[in-house]
Amino acid sequence: MPAQxxxxxxxxxxxxxxxxxxxxxxxxxxxxxxxxxxxMGLMIQGNLGLDPWDVLHSGITKHLDVSFGTVVIAMSFVVLLAWIPLRQWPGFGTISNAIVIGLVTDLTLTTVARPDELWLRAVFMVAGIVVNGLAGAMYIGAQFGPGPRDGLMTGLVRRTGLSVRLVRTTIEVIVLGIGWLLGGVVGLGTVAYALAIGPIVHVLLPLFTVKLSVPAVPTPSPQPQEQPEA
Structure with a gap:
C-alpha cells in the first residue's frame, strides 16, 4: 500500500x-x-512599496533596459542555481512558475490602472499581500516543484529544520536589502509584506498541500544467518 x-x-x-x-x-x-x-501587479499598482523580490526586480530594471516581467523571468532561472547545494528538485511547476508569473504580472500592469486615492491604494496593497500568500501556498502545495524563489524556502526548511515562517522572513529581508541598494522602490507595503508573508504561507501551506500517494520504500528482508558448524 502506498503511504499517504x-x-x-x-x-x-x-x-x-x-x-x-x-x-x-x-x-x-x-x-x-x-x-x-x-x-504582484496589484502590489505594484498600489504604489505603496513593492514586495522584497520586486524591490530587487525594480532595482535591476533601473540598470537594464528590459521590462519588469522579463526581469522576473530571468531572475527565476538565476535563482535556480542556488538550489544545487540544497538538493532541491525542480519540476513541471518550477518551469511554469518562471514563465507564467512574469506574463500575468505584465498583463495585470497593462489592464489595471494605478489608483490615485490613498484608501484604494491601501486596498491594493493588502489584497496583494493576502492573495500572494494564498497563491504561494496553492502552487507550492500542488507539489509539482516549487517556484524558483520558493524553492529556496522549502529547500532551506528541509535542510535546516527551521520553520517556514522564520526561513521565509529571513530570505525576504536579505533580498530587500540587495534590492534597496540597487535603487528598488521601498515603502510601507514592502515592510508589511516582509513581515506578513512568512506567517501567511506558514498557516496556509499545510491546508493546500495535496495529499499524495507516494510508494513506500520496501524494507529489505533480513539475510539468513549462517549456522555455525557443530
Missing part, C-alpha cells in the same frame, strides 16, 4: 507526475500561478 503523505514530499520530476491526483494538482498549480502574478 500530507506534508511536502521530496520528489524528483518523474515521481511528481506519478504521485496521483494530477488533474486536480494542475488546476491548483495554474490557478495559484495566475493569482500570484495578479497579486
Amino acid at each position: 503523505r500530507r506534508q511536502l514530499a521530496a520528489l524528483n520530476p518523474i515521481q511528481q507526475l506519478q504521485a496521483g491526483q494530477v488533474p486536480r494538482r494542475l488546476v491548483q498549480l495554474y490557478l495559484g500561478l495566475i493569482l500570484y502574478g495578479a497579486s
